[in-house]
Amino acid sequence: MHNELQQFITKKLPIINAKLNSLLAATNVSETLKSSMAYSINAGGKRIRPLLVLATLEDLGVESEDALTVACAAELLHTYSLIHDDLPCMDDDNFRRGKPTNHIVYGEGVAVLAGDALQTLAFGSLTHLSDTSAQDTIRIIRLLSDASGATGMVGGQMLDIEGETKSVSLSELETIHVNKTGALLSFCIGAGAILAGLDEEKSAKLKDFAYHIGLAFQIQDDILDITSTTEELGKTAGSDALSEKSTYPSLLGLEGAMARLAEHHQSARESLAFLEAEHPLLGLFADYIVERES
Amino acid sequence: MHNELQQFITKKLPIINAKLNSLLAATNVSETLKSSMAYSINAGGKRIRPLLVLATLEDLGVESEDALTVACAAELLHTYSLIHDDLPCMDDDNFRRGKPTNHIVYGEGVAVLAGDALQTLAFGSLTHLSDTSAQDTIRIIRLLSDASGATGMVGGQMLDIEGETKSVSLSELETIHVNKTGALLSFCIGAGAILAGLDEEKSAKLKDFAYHIGLAFQIQDDILDITSTTEELGKTAGSDALSEKSTYPSLLGLEGAMARLAEHHQSARESLAFLEAEHPLLGLFADYIVERES
Incomplete structure (x- = not known):
C-alpha cells in the first residue's frame, strides 16, 4: 500500500471507530x-466505505464536519448487510475476518x-x-x-x-455486482461529492470512478477466492468453485479476469484526471483494491 | 365500528393501497x-398505521399532499417488521391473517x-x-x-x-410494548402533527394519546389471544398460554387486564379533549382498538 494512503488510514481509523461506537452508545x-x-x-472491518467518504473530501480539498457521520452511516449500512x-x-457463513459471525x-x-437496527441507525444518524x-x-x-x-x-x-441456481452471463454478473457491492461504494463517493458541493460534471466523473472500483473490487474478490488460502482471506477460500457459482474467473478464465481487472483499474484512474493532486487518495485506493491480498 | 370511522376507512383504504403499490413499482x-x-x-393488513396518520390530519383540519406518503412509509416499516x-x-409463524407468511x-x-428492502423503502419514500x-x-x-x-x-x-425465557414484571411488560408496538403508532400520530404544524403543547397531548392507544392495542391483543378462536383471529389463538409468555392477563388476570384496558381507553379519550370535533376520528380509533375482535 502506498505510504500516503497508509498514513491517511492510520490517522482516520481511530476517529471512524470512535464515532461508530458513539453512534451505538445511544x-x-x-x-x-x-x-x-x-x-x-x-x-x-477494513472501513473501506467510510475511508472512501473521507478520501473524497480530502481529494476535493473540502472540510466538512458532517463527513464523519456520513462515513459511519455507510459502515453501519454495510455491517447490517454482512450480518444478514x-x-x-x-450464505450460511460461520466465520468472517477470522471471527465467528454474529448469529454464531x-x-x-x-x-x-x-x-x-443497524440499518435504522444508518438512516437515523444522517438526520x-x-x-x-x-x-x-x-x-x-x-x-x-x-x-x-431493492434498487441497489x-x-x-x-x-x-x-x-446460484442457474448459469449467468457476464452482463448479468456485472448487474449483480454493480448493485450488490458497487451501489454502496458509489454512495460513499457521491455523498462525499454532495458534502463538497461539487458540480455535476465533476460528480459524474467521480460516479464513473465509483463504478469502476466497484467492479474491480468484486473481480479481485473472485480472483482471491481461487488464488488465496482460507488463512490469508479470513474466510473460506475456494467456496465459489465448490458452489459452482458464476464468477469472473469462471466466465473469463483467470487471465481474462485479471485483464478485466486491469481495465477497470485503468478507467478508474482516468476518471480522476480532473483532480489536481499528484497522488489523489482515491487513486491510491483504486491501486489498493486491485493489489490487496484479502 | 362507528359509522363515521367506517366511512373514513372505506374512503381511504383504496388510496393507501394504490400508493403502497406505486411505491413498490419503482x-x-x-x-x-x-x-x-x-x-x-x-x-x-388493516392499515391501522397509515389510517392513524390520515386521521390525525383530518382531526386537526389540515390537508397535506404528503400525508399519504408518510402514512405509507409507516406501513412499509410495519410490514418489514412482520416479515422478520x-x-x-x-416467532416462527406459518400463517398471518389466514395466509401463509412470507418465508413459507x-x-x-x-x-x-x-x-x-421494505425498511429501506420506508426511509427512501420520506425523501x-x-x-x-x-x-x-x-x-x-x-x-x-x-x-x-434499537431505541424503539x-x-x-x-x-x-x-x-420469553424469564418471567417479567408488569413494568417490564409495559416497556416491551411501548417500544415494540407503541413507538410506531406514536410515530404515525407525531408525524401527522409535524405535517399539520401543530404547536408543542397540543403535540404533547397527541403523544399521550398515542401512548395510551399503544398499550390498549397490546392489552386487547393479549385478551383476544385467550378469548378468541384461531379462525376469528386469522392467527394461532392461545399461543401465549402455550409458550408461558408473560401477558397482561397472565400478570393481572383477565378481569384485571380488562380494567387496565378500560383505563388506557379513558385516558386516550381524555387527551383528545383539545380537539373541537364532537367525534374526532382518533377517538373512534381508540374505541375500535378496544372493541375489535381480531
Whole structure:
C-alpha cells in the first residue's frame, strides 16, 4: 500500500471507530441487542466505505464536519448487510475476518434484529448532520436509500442468490455486482461529492470512478477466492468453485479476469484526471483494491 | 365500528393501497424480490398505521399532499417488521391473517431481504415529500428512525424475545410494548402533527394519546389471544398460554387486564379533549382498538 494512503488510514481509523461506537452508545433499550450490534461493528472491518467518504473530501480539498457521520452511516449500512448475508438462510457463513459471525455468537433471531437496527441507525444518524443544508441532507438520505434497497444492494444480493441456481452471463454478473457491492461504494463517493458541493460534471466523473472500483473490487474478490488460502482471506477460500457459482474467473478464465481487472483499474484512474493532486487518495485506493491480498 | 370511522376507512383504504403499490413499482432490480415485498404488502393488513396518520390530519383540519406518503412509509416499516417477526428464528409463524407468511411462500432468504428492502423503502419514500419543508422532512425521518430501531420497535422486539425465557414484571411488560408496538403508532400520530404544524403543547397531548392507544392495542391483543378462536383471529389463538409468555392477563388476570384496558381507553379519550370535533376520528380509533375482535 502506498505510504500516503497508509498514513491517511492510520490517522482516520481511530476517529471512524470512535464515532461508530458513539453512534451505538445511544441505542439503549436492550443490552443484548446493543452488544450484538457492537460485536459486528467492532469485528475488524477494513472501513473501506467510510475511508472512501473521507478520501473524497480530502481529494476535493473540502472540510466538512458532517463527513464523519456520513462515513459511519455507510459502515453501519454495510455491517447490517454482512450480518444478514452470513445467516444460515443466506450464505450460511460461520466465520468472517477470522471471527465467528454474529448469529454464531448471539443466535439467529438476535442477528436479524441487530442487522435491522443497524440499518435504522444508518438512516437515523444522517438526520443529525449539523453543517449541511437540509436539502443536501435529504439528497444524501435518498442516495443511501437508492443505493442500499431493492434498487441497489439488496436487489443485487437477491440476484446473487437467484444466480446460484442457474448459469449467468457476464452482463448479468456485472448487474449483480454493480448493485450488490458497487451501489454502496458509489454512495460513499457521491455523498462525499454532495458534502463538497461539487458540480455535476465533476460528480459524474467521480460516479464513473465509483463504478469502476466497484467492479474491480468484486473481480479481485473472485480472483482471491481461487488464488488465496482460507488463512490469508479470513474466510473460506475456494467456496465459489465448490458452489459452482458464476464468477469472473469462471466466465473469463483467470487471465481474462485479471485483464478485466486491469481495465477497470485503468478507467478508474482516468476518471480522476480532473483532480489536481499528484497522488489523489482515491487513486491510491483504486491501486489498493486491485493489489490487496484479502 | 362507528359509522363515521367506517366511512373514513372505506374512503381511504383504496388510496393507501394504490400508493403502497406505486411505491413498490419503482423497485425493479429483481422481480422475485419485488413480488415478495408486494405479497406481504397486499396480505390483508388493516392499515391501522397509515389510517392513524390520515386521521390525525383530518382531526386537526389540515390537508397535506404528503400525508399519504408518510402514512405509507409507516406501513412499509410495519410490514418489514412482520416479515422478520414471522421468521423461524423469531416467532416462527406459518400463517398471518389466514395466509401463509412470507418465508413459507418465498423461502427464508428472500423473506429476510424483502423485509430489509421494505425498511429501506420506508426511509427512501420520506425523501420524496413535495409539500413539506426540508427541515420538517428531516424531523419526520428522525422520528421514524427513533421509533423503529434499537431505541424503539426493534429494541422492544428484542426485549420481547428475552422475556420469553424469564418471567417479567408488569413494568417490564409495559416497556416491551411501548417500544415494540407503541413507538410506531406514536410515530404515525407525531408525524401527522409535524405535517399539520401543530404547536408543542397540543403535540404533547397527541403523544399521550398515542401512548395510551399503544398499550390498549397490546392489552386487547393479549385478551383476544385467550378469548378468541384461531379462525376469528386469522392467527394461532392461545399461543401465549402455550409458550408461558408473560401477558397482561397472565400478570393481572383477565378481569384485571380488562380494567387496565378500560383505563388506557379513558385516558386516550381524555387527551383528545383539545380537539373541537364532537367525534374526532382518533377517538373512534381508540374505541375500535378496544372493541375489535381480531
